[in-house]
Amino acid sequence: MTVALVLVLVVVGSILFHILSPWWWTPLASNWGYIDDTIIITFWITGAVFTAVVLFMAWCVLRYRHREGVRAAYQPENKKLETWLTIGTAVGVAAMLAPGLYVWAHFITVPDGAAEVEVVGQQWQWNFRLPGEDGKLGRSDARLVSFENPLGIDPDDPAGQDDLVIEAADLHLPVDKPVKMVLRSIDVLHDFYVPEFRAKMDMVPGMVTYFWLTPTRTGTFEILCAELCGVSHGFMRGTLMVDTEQDYRAWLQGQSTFAQLSGSRQTGMVEEAGQ
């Protein structure tokens, strides 16, 4: 009796917790509503299975608990029942997998015309790079990283000279414009994670990874690192602002290019050495 009751309470409690608890995902700020929809489908299917199985179990425990003089039924197998259960399960699984793969195909297909924004992770800060007038990011290599060149941009690549370098400061993105986040790390694994965007991806030293999104509302968002990157992993935070086109242009004006930065840093070094 107690056991059956507790099993029922587990089901009822879980459903109530799901409905009533204040803990739910953050309001979406990107085009990835598809992902939220797939999660909802998965919640419905898995929730139904959980409820059905545990309640059936509770009923069995109540109905077939030991009573003197009653023997269990003898039935080694039931091919028909097993076949139907297998088919039903396969259908349920397909109902989750199909939308999942459909959305994944979208997720990995970057639309033409998406602007590129590079994120460079390092222990334990976020740096960014935007292509300049030419719309192209210059070549980069971790072996070129130095004080004057914190992102390791190849000084011999003309495409890199006009790149805007944003070192340990906020990143701005224009609203409603698709953007391809190009991800790089100069030391260990990191992961660019903005919960409101739903999307995330690891940043791997020696590789360039990516994902894409379209920010759908303006506001200030936190960037977290989602891949363990050493002792200050939990404190590796950044800020991302989604601006109107106008605000974005204004912010862009205030940024310095790679050429400007390396020039001024070298001058600074010379001055320091001269003192």
Added chain:
Amino acid sequence: MVDATHRAGGVIPPAEVPELELYHPKSWWTTYVFSQDAKVIAIQYAGTAMAIGLVALMLSWLIRLQLGFPGTFDFITPDAYYQFVTMHGMIMVIYLLTALFLGGFGNYLIPLMVGARDMVFPYANMLSYWIYLLAVLVLVASFFVPGGPTGAGWTLYPPQALLNGTPGGQELGIILMLVSLILFIIGFTMGGLNYVVTVLQGRTRGMTLMRMPLTVWGIFTATVMALLAFPALFVACVMMLFDRVLGTSFFMPALVEMGELTSHGGGSPILFQHLFWFFGHPEVYIVALPAFGIVSDLISTHARKNIFGYRMMVWAIVIIGALSFVVWAHHMYVSGMHPLFGFFFATTTLIIAVPTAIKVYNWILTLWRGDIHLTLPMLFALAFIVTFLNGGLTGLFLGNVVVDVPLSDTMFVVAHFHMVMGVAPILVIFGAIYHWYPKITGRMLNQQLGLFHFWVTFVGAYAIFFPMHYLGLVGAPRRYPELGGTAFIPESVADLNAFISITAFVVGFAQLVFLFNLIWSLRYGKEAGPNPWRATTLEWQTPTTPPPHGNWGDERPVVYRWAYDYSVPGAPQDFIPQNDPWPDKPLTRPA
């Protein structure tokens, strides 16, 4: 299979080979310490695993102290926190669960359940335990070296695992961790070969493969998998050790450490992840399959009903075992590997849900129209079904590639894997200990203490890990010692974290009650007799309880039927042991 599994009879061939002479211990040392008896080795394995498991339990308390009450305990620095998390994970997965299921239950149950006198290579079996003990000691030693144990997370992902920004990365911690794993794998291989060969070659007459209890099928399949999966971890550990000690660059690309370019270059961090998860995913099933097998036998015995769909259950175990080698990269959807892999691994991962679901159905269909005795083993089995089902279903979120993207690396993942490969298998371990303790010691465990232990553990563990999924849904990342001032996380999350921590302390305390019960009942437990559960399998039919070295006295048993003849219509009792020829006469034995 030629013989219909659930029908008695068939032709039982005469013995083809004479029995091998057992090694006879000559002293107390060779009987109880350097023993070659699988049952003694099993107890050594289980004792060591539980001892190191206690360390993992205490580490989990420290983790929960920090997460529930961040900023309160000054001694839990971020360094220490990562060390606790890493060692807790590694101990639980490898040194407790793997060792206890295969080294503990495997050693005790395989020879008894298949009617053998011992494992086929007793000396290698003994060495297996001692090398395992050495691995545990090396692991423990890392707590006492300068810099302490590694804090790289149990996945040990390079490059950070080998760098200064991670505790133990440039000190001894990571080296000892890798050496300990290498030793563990060497030791495991010696035991694992034994389990496989004993099942294939050591079965008694009449014990066909399709008459074996599912416990043996589960442990056997898990061992085969482990023998195929551990080598990937072994080479990964050796290569990483070379990277750390000899300056090679298997996993180390050109990178900047604290502003300085290191001498590494050209290696691939993702290669390590592939090797790790090629081991790591089968590892989940290496822990789960023995649990599946054992829980099947617990349910069948205590519901007095044959396991529903035995052949389907065997094939499900084998298919899950095979499929689990082609799903590993579902741990790497956001690792930066080629995105097209996502289609393949999501599909294989969700396909594996089908045989797994069949197992769940067959467990509850065994309860259906059964004669359910709510004994402690049955209670733990029921709790296993609930938690395993819950954890399995959340696996459908994480396995489905695009759904994994927002949830990956959040507390949702932590909640999922604790439910499915922490809580669920451990509940089976408890059920199994309550079930077989009477055979091992001759005494029953105390019922009252057991009920206390059961209710606190089941309800408490569910209350810890079910709400934790929602932390991940909110977006709280895993492996953060504190969430800090994060605008998108509501303040009520701190209350939930405190609740989870307090519940964890209570559940942890209940485990101490269990340990006390284990010791107390050795002396004061009720006498059990040879077969207190009226079970059919061979280990309950030994002439002496606890079974002595050699198990069977003069004659090994002959098996006439499958392991699940409960409540057979017309039979005098509601169970027929496997070595009972009813309604026929026993075979005449050769002189």
